[in-house]
Amino acid sequence: MNKSLYVLLFFLISxxxxxxxxxxxxxxxxxxxxxxxxxxxxxxxxxxxxxxPVKLAVTNRVKSEKDLYEGQELEFRVTENVVYxxxxxxxxxxxxxxxxETIIANGMNGIPASVILxxxxxxxxxxxxxxxxxxxxxxxxxxxxxPLKWLLTPxxxxxxxxxxxxxxxVKFKENKEITIYYxxxxx
Amino acid sequence: xxxxxxxxxxxxxxxSSIQISIxxxxxxxxxxxxxxxxxxVAFDILNRNKIEKRIVFVYDEDGKKNLLTSDKTLTKREVxxxxxxxxxxxxxxxxxxxxxxxxxxxxxxxxxxxxxxLRSLQVKAAPKKYEIVADKRAVDYMVNAGYDPVALIIYIxxxxxxxxxxxxxxxxxxxxxxxxxxxxxYTKYPYFLKNNQYINNKYYQNFLLTSSANRKMLEYKxxxxxxxxxxxx
Numbered sequence: 001m002n003k004s005l006y007v008l009l010f011f012l013i014s015x016x017x018x019x020x021x022x023x024x025x026x027x028x029x030x031x032x033x034x035x036x037x038x039x040x041x042x043x044x045x046x047x048x049x050x051x052x053p054v055k056l057a058v059t060n061r062v063k064s065e066k067d068l069y070e071g072q073e074l075e076f077r078v079t080e081n082v083v084y085x086x087x088x089x090x091x092x093x094x095x096x097x098x099x100x101e102t103i104i105a106n107g108m109n110g111i112p113a114s115v116i117l118x119x120x121x122x123x124x125x126x127x128x129x130x131x132x133x134x135x136x137x138x139x140x141x142x143x144x145x146x147p148l149k150w151l152l153t154p155x156x157x158x159x160x161x162x163x164x165x166x167x168x169x170v171k172f173k174e175n176k177e178i179t180i181y182y183x184x185x186x187x
Numbered sequence: 188x189x190x191x192x193x194x195x196x197x198x199x200x201x202x203s204s205i206q207i208s209i210x211x212x213x214x215x216x217x218x219x220x221x222x223x224x225x226x227x228v229a230f231d232i233l234n235r236n237k238i239e240k241r242i243v244f245v246y247d248e249d250g251k252k253n254l255l256t257s258d259k260t261l262t263k264r265e266v267x268x269x270x271x272x273x274x275x276x277x278x279x280x281x282x283x284x285x286x287x288x289x290x291x292x293x294x295x296x297x298x299x300x301x302x303x304x305l306r307s308l309q310v311k312a313a314p315k316k317y318e319i320v321a322d323k324r325a326v327d328y329m330v331n332a333g334y335d336p337v338a339l340i341i342y343i344x345x346x347x348x349x350x351x352x353x354x355x356x357x358x359x360x361x362x363x364x365x366x367x368x369x370x371x372x373y374t375k376y377p378y379f380l381k382n383n384q385y386i387n388n389k390y391y392q393n394f395l396l397t398s399s400a401n402r403k404m405l406e407y408k409x410x411x412x413x414x415x416x417x418x419x420x
Contacts (some may be wrong), residue, residue, distance in 0.1 A: 020387050021395045025406045026373070026380045035378040040333040044234050069414045070323075071374045101375075102323050107313045118327070132237040132331070135298075142309055143300055 041128055048185035052089070054122055054130070055079045055177045056096055064103055064113045064138065064170035072100045078122060079177055084184050090123040097121045101133060109149075110141030112167035120180055131180035139168025222246045225268055228279055229286045235332040242266060242293045244286070246273065260289055261296040261307040275346045280338030283329050287339070291324035292317070314357045322368050326376070336372050337379050340365055341390045365394060366401035366419040373405065
C-alpha cells in the first residue's frame with residue numbers, strides 16, 4: 001500500500017516538472033556565470049541633512065543617439081575636490097563610473113531624449129550614500145512646439161505638422177559638469 | 188396583538204441595522220488593511236530608492252479607472268490603486284510591481300518647466316514611449332527595494348490585454364512590453380532569471396509559452412553580440 005502511494009507521489013511530482021516549460025535560453029547562456037543578487041539597502045536612516053556636492057565630467061564625449069546602450073559603464077572624472085569637515089574625501093581628477101540605467105529616445109512634439117544614470121562609483125565613497133540616479137535631458141523643444149501647434153490649429157493641417165519636430169539628443173561633453181550628492185551620514 | 192407586532196417590527200429593524208453596521212465595519216477594516224499593505228510596500232520602494240519627492244497612495248475600493256478623469260498620478264502625485272488593479276495582486280512582489288510603475292510615472296511630473304507641468308504634458312502626449320520607460324524604471328525600483336522584478340512580468344501577463352495592433356494605439360502591444368521587460372532583466376539583473384523563483388508559476392509559464400518568438404529574437408541578439416534595438420512583436 002505504502003509502495004504504491006510512493007510511486008503515485010513520484011509520478012505526480014515528476015509529471016509536474018515535465019509539464020513546466022524551462023527557459024532554455026537563460027539556462028544555457030547564464031549557466032557558467034557566477035551571479036550575485038543585486039545589493040539593496042534594507043535599513044535606512046535619513047535623519048542627517050549633510051550633503052556634499054560631487055562634480056563629475058565625462059572623460060570622452062558621448063551622445064545618446066549612437067554611443068550609449070543600457071547597462072553600459074560610463075567613465076567620468078571628478079572635477080573638484082570633494083570636501084567634508086575640512087577634509088578632502090576625493091581629490092580632483094579621480095576617476096569615477098556610472099551605469100547607464102535607462103535611455104529614453106527623443107520623440108515627436110519636441111520631446112527631448114534623456115539618459116538616466118545610476119550606480120555611481122566615485123573613489124572610496126560608499127555608493128549607497130551617493131545620489132541614486134541622475135537624469136540628463138536633451139534640448140526640450142516642446143515649450144516652443146505646443147504653443148505653435150495651438151496657434152496653427154485654426155489653419156488645418158498646419159498644426160499637425162508640428163508633430164514632426166523632434167526634441168534633442170543627450171550629449172555628455174568633457175567640459176560640462178554634472179553634480180551628484182554624497183550624504184556622509186546616511187545609513 | 189398590535190403591540191406584539193410593533194415590538195417584532197422594532198426588533199427586526201434593530202437587528203438589520205446591527206447587521207449593516209457590522210458589515211460596514213468589516214468592509215472598513217478590509218480597506219484599512221489593504222491601505223496599510225499598499226503604504227508599507229510603496230514607502231519601502233520610495234525610501235530604498237532614495238526618491239526625494241512626495242507621493243501618496245490611495246486605495247479606492249469602488250472606483251474604476253476612468254479615461255475622462257484627469258490622471259492624479261501626474262497632477263497631484265497621488266497614486267490611486269483601484270480595486271480592479273488590486274484584485275489581481277497575489278503577493279508583495281506583484282504589489283511592488285504595480286506600485287513601482289505608478290511611482291515612475293509620478294516622478295516624471297516633478298522636474299522641468301512650471302514644476303513639472305510640461306513633463307506631465309509630454310507623458311500624456313507620448314503615452315506609448317513612457318509606458319515602456321515606466322516598465323523599465325519599475326524593474327530598477329523593484330530591484331533596489333529588494334523585490335523580484337520577474338513579478339512585473341507576471342502581473343502584466345495577468346492583467347494587461349493584448350491589442351490587435353499598436354500602430355495607431357496609445358498603448359504598446361502587451362507582448363512587446365513583456366519582451367522589453369524580459370530583455371531589461373536579462374541584461375541588467377540576470378540573477379533573477381538564473382535563480383528564477385517564479386519558473387513554475389503558471390502565469391510565468393504562460394508568458395514563456397506566448398513569448399517564444401520574441402525570446403528567440405533576444406537569443407539571436409545575445410549570440411551575435413548586437414546592441415541594436417529589437418523590434419518585438
